[in-house]
Amino acid sequence: MERREVSFRIYRYNPQVDRHPFYDNFKVAVEKGITILRVLNHIKEHLEPRLTFRAFCQAGICGSCAVRVNGISRLACTTQVWDVLTGSGDDPILVEPLNNLEVIRDLLVDVDPLMEKLKQNSSWVAPAIPEQQMGCKEHIVSETELEVIDSATDCILCGSCYSECSMMGVNRRYISPPVLLKAFRMNNDTRDTIGAERLQQVTADHGLWDCTHCYRCVEHCTKKIAIMEGIHRLREEALERRMTKSEGARHAQAFFDDIHDSGRLKEVTLPLRTKGVAGSLGMIPLAMKMGLKGRTPPLFMKKIPDIKHVRELYRKLEIRAVVKRHAVRQTERLQ
Secondary structure (H helix, E strand, O other): OOEEEEEEEEEEOOOOOOOOOEEEEEEEEEEOOOEHHHHHHHHHHHHOOOOOOOOOOOOOOOOOOEEEEOOEEEEOOOOEHHHHOOOOOOOOEEEEOOOOOOEEEOOEEOOHHHHHHHHHOOOOOOOOOOHHHOOOOOOOOOHHHHHHHOOHHHOOOOOHHHHHOHHHHHOOOOOOHHHHHHHHHHHOOOOOOOHHHHHHHHOOOOOHHHOOOOOHHHHOOOOOOOHHHHHHHHHHHHHHOOOOOOHHHHHHHHHHHHHHHHOOOOOOOHHHHHHHHHHHHOOHHHHHHHHHOOOOOOOOOOOOOOHHHHHHHHHHHHHHHHHHHHHHHHHHHHO
């Protein structure tokens, strides 16, 4: 069995004692196949008993051991030391707490903000069955119905996407990827009855439309879930339900209308249609700077040669949306 001595540089911080965070260095002899969590347990048991971190199942199921390893959020229990060695293997492996969550101590972070967002946005199935009848009757979900949400049900709320989200880094009030994924999963569960209400919650300020499409949540999801696909589906549902009062929804609708009209984006009028007159006034300084640098968009846009083909695609999509809206209404009526 291959064995080597590996250096680990671990983030330490106890707010009750330390003024500032610092890093501890440890050298541990490890065998190939050993995980980061095994190393953390070894350090705690034999080298530094005060080292604090969270772990439970040790099998990639509970999500509690998520940390950043060499700057990337991962599950400590499924990340093997050999897979994260850098350079010639002599560079220390950096282990830090998740981003965007307050550090309680060392690698342990406060997940209450995430849990509170889940509570605020009805992240559970609200069935039509009265509470007194719960457990007395089955609500069978077909395989076809399950396929829509199957991937989303794999979420273990480890917080890796929360840690890696670029919007969370600038706005802690942002709803966050795991909450949006839960909203998609619940809204497409055939047992649920509060889809419209939940969609109103997630499209409020700092919600669905604030996603910047950086795709970091997808890139770093420990369960390889297509989180952005769920977010896109939620946006489609919001537009289908005519929830277009928010700035983000108006922005998306403006894109939709422009491409249908000419196949090109009308950047000159986009701020007005998105932010309104009052909101657009605040963008005048930016417009002036762009004009001075010769980056003013054209006033008039010519239609692209294949605009008929584009409009035909729109027509097919609209038919599909109408059918889907009818199906949603029928389901809600039956419930």
